[in-house]
Amino acid sequence: MHVHVNAATSADGKLSSRRREQVRISGVDDFARVDEIRAASDAVLVGVGTVLADDPHLTLDDSSLVSARESRGEEPHPARVVADSRARTPTDARILDDVATTYVLVSEDAPEDRCTALEDAGAVVVVAGEGRVSFPEAFGVLESRGVERVMVEGGGEVIFSLFDDALVDELTLYVGSMIIGGRDAPTLADGDGFVEDFPRLSLQSVERVDDGVLLWYRF
Ligand SMILES: NC(=O)C1=CN([C@@H]2O[C@H](COP(=O)(O)OP(=O)(O)OC[C@H]3O[C@@H](n4cnc5c(N)ncnc54)[C@H](OP(=O)(O)O)[C@@H]3O)[C@@H](O)[C@H]2O)C=CC1
């Protein structure tokens, strides 16, 4: 599985404000670039924190990218994946519409009635891990269903876990020219944080996009 993390932070490293509401950090050109990465992926993954905060759709905006996928014999939109150990995704979430396949990754401890409700709402529920979703296990299941390239759009808890599991292959980070601040505002990698053996990235390119900077790393 090829794992590409993409996110946008403020100049002080925040994904959003302390209110955890969606903040538009990227500009028009960066959002167009995000759409292209989505189009080149088999699935787009977020954590349930992002679903609850942003209610994202995670589909392609540009119809020419949809047509290009169809002409390659692919589904019009990549699948959507939510890491949601306790099956808390609301059944009216936008990612559960019928525009694309949606996988909800849950743990063995997820309440059965919630899993059934999500299946009734159209989700494909995948059980992987005790207590919390195990990404290595879940990615094995997704691979068996043809997902070879996954784009991860956040948030900070999920991104930290993927670095912790050494599953990240690429990181593209748009750094917008704004300050959000706040000790409780989410950052690119939250979780427990590393205290030693810090993951080291290899910087591939630096580019000015909109009024910010796009950093591309391999891991
Ligand atoms: N600027 C940007 O590019 C982006 C910004 N955001 C912002 O980030 C914020 C949300 O981020 P955050 O709160 O970190 O939420 P996440 O989207 O990272 O979701 C975190 C939740 O995912 C669940 N989860 C399931 N399995 C795992 C696992 N193995 N490791 C970690 N988490 C797991 C956990 O809930 P449970 O235990 O119940 O499963 C956890 O609380 C919002 O404010 C949103 O607007 C989000 C994406 C991109």
Ligand SMILES: Nc1nc(O)c(N)c(N[C@@H]2O[C@H](COP(=O)(O)O)[C@@H](O)[C@H]2O)n1
């Ligand atoms: N790349 C990027 N730049 C920003 O400024 C952002 N706020 C985000 N947020 C992510 O995009 C998702 C929204 O997706 P839809 O437009 O609803 O398809 C959101 O949930 C975050 O993951 N990303």
